Amino acid sequence: MTDPIKYFSSRVSAHEMNRREFIGRSMAAGLTLAAATSLYGKSAMAQEPKRGGHLKLGLEGGSSTDVIDPAKSSSQFTFAMNRNWGDTLVESHPSSGLAVPALAESWEPNADASVWTFKIRKGVEFHDGAELTIDDVVKTLQRHTDEKSESGALGVLGSIKGIENKGGDLVITLSEGNADLPLLLSDYHLVIQPGGGFDDPNAGIGTGPFKIDNFEAGVRATFVKNENDWRSDRGYVDSVEMIVMNDATARMAALSSGQVHFINRVDPKTVNLLKRAPNVEIQTTSGRGHYVFIMHCNTAPFDNNDLRLALKYAMDRETMVEKILGGYGKVGNDFPINETYALFPEGIEQRTYDPDKAAFHFKKSGHDGSVLLRTSDVAFPGAVDAAVLYQETAKKAGIDIEIKREPGDGYWSNVWNVKPFSTSYWGGRPTQDQMYSTAYLSSADWNDTRFFNTDFDKILLEARAELDQNKRKEMYRDMALMVRDTGGLILPMFNDFVNATTTNVSGFVQDIGNDMSNGYVATRLWLNS
């Protein structure tokens, strides 16, 4: 499904296809209109990259506790580092979010999606000159999944039972069918290392477009071009310098003074000021992260669906996006999925602010008195402001919300997932299945809305093993409706990733996979001057 689109993209880049043709054919190949339109923009922009030069990035999220070992990557900084020096078996498509080949050339599931066979690319060289073998791949996955694993990817790979080399192909056996396995292998921890990285996990030897030149945790990392890169459509600059800048103002100053070419995490409150700088371009990407207000469906008074609906209708989503995200976000619809996910359920009516309906359900619930909401700015930037805003809009529906401000340190262990009504944040997951399994399955540790619905659980497990995309999409639609109409989730907004570049670089791809062009920013940018 993705290969024809990739082909169309390359033809746009080569001026062989115009916009109308491209969008038409891509849609025929299964892309949505929005995805096809933005993909056209990218392909057209991706003309004639210039090579050479020294690219500098100023990044939030680095810490002196960072390590190169990709299994232990947890910061934004090491996430982007991994993308520079390493490759995963599979990548996700920048605009459709579907799995596309990387070190794995192609893959084939069995009938119930429980056994997967991956063909590994030939002729790929590691930075130390050794050739990539099936053995390296098998060992890498083993290191991330064996019983001694300390890998951050252990959670998504939990169902892997066997990893084998069968006649030069990688065969993965799962304890239950999972149609999303290829996408799960695009996780940024799963960088293929020589010998699986058992000998020296921090060696930083990979197959990526840049070799690590120097790494000082919490300070900076420098890279030089890998001349033997197996791909020619990335890694345009000669060298890359990533500098840890944890202060938002420092990042903005460094960018506007031209000291760096790219920064991440632009503060929505000041983005409009940064925009005024003549040499700066703001790069926003729709993200999967969402700011939420969560109620425990099994705890009084939230065990009453009418009260939950009342609180959902009392939320003014548009204002939230405007005031809390500075406009850099999209309204949510009380289920944790947006159009950046593959198989997004279309045609679900957008829930809007409706004081009358809120008042109606509130009355019907029979609840008397105020509702206690716990919050802290640790939950998400501006969470306390958002709570106050919510209090105001709920008041118009006759609902009295009492706000309790909790201390930031310990919020995640003492309030979130403990108290019945609080503000919180969710980063996205690579697939709908992952998102629902992490937080909405009855048995999930992080079922932070205490959503217990056996029908939902059943459909979730069925959908996971369903290889027919249309049937699967229908199932995800049913699940979304269940969460939206009976769950404890109030989801006012999805936040955009707000990055910024100087105007003398090109090639930024708005990749819906994750922040910073899904971490690939340094491999995709090139310098114009």
Add this chain to the structure above:
Amino acid sequence: MANPLAGVHAARHRLKENHPLTVLIVERLGLSVLLLWAVSVLIFAGVEALPGDFAQTYLGQSATPQAIANIRADLGLDRPITTRYFEWLGGVVQGDFGNSWASGAPVTEQITKRLGNSLFLAFFAAAISVPLAVGLGMVAVHFRNRIPDRVINIISLAAISLPEFFIGYLLIVVFAVQMGVATFPSTVYDGMPWTERLAAIALPTATLVMVVLAHMMRMTRAAIISVMSSAYMETAELKGLGAFKAIIKHAAPNAIAPIVNVVALNLAYLVVGVVVVEVVFVYPGMGQYMVDAVTVRDMPVVQACGLIFAAVYILLNMVADLVAIVANPRLRHPR
């Protein structure tokens, strides 16, 4: 001898008479060790009391129970707190601060680099600010209640009244963004040429100088003024000494104790308290290093940083006391 300790007492007394400074230094050093030990207990208990342990905070949102258990078993976090503390203490007594839990690298190695950066910045900030503050203080006394005194006061008080990050931002906006003459970010790294290193720390040094200047300057001014009103200064003036000469020869030595105390406190601040300036200027010093370690509860690193910070404070205070004693005969020979 009725009291077996009497002999020891007598010996101590004799030693004190003959080598008062040596005894004082040895005593203070002994106390310092005790103090450092107490600090280590406090830090250990403090980090333990924070919610979440290393395994949980380090893995963050991607943590699974199995990965957490693996890390805990790996580091021995599943053992009782006292066992872990004494194990750590045993290492430290032998000069081994252990390995960072996060990176697995020896703490000493990492800290040397960061401490070197911190001292580098602190040295230049001190080398500029201390003479400047004392000099300006003397000038202020000389022109007491006249225009130069007022100007010095207003400027230095304005500088200390602004939060340090704000001074930093102002300097960045003016010199790095608008005029484009200063180096920013101030990141320094191994193998960076000396001249570039100096250029990189220009703005943070300027910020620190402005932050610490007022305190030391005001103390110099106050101390000298109080001495100036004493009788022997009047005598100096009457015997015909010039004003500046009188300040330097008679007033300064007597005013030195309070000034040195303030200088020591400010020097300590320059080494251990500048995390905000480090963050604003993206300078890889000790402060940021310790904050990172605390965030993930990386105990060996937190402990080592805490001990170094405490040692710097203790050492500088001791030096200040010694200088005060050496400068003042009455303290040198206490009765």
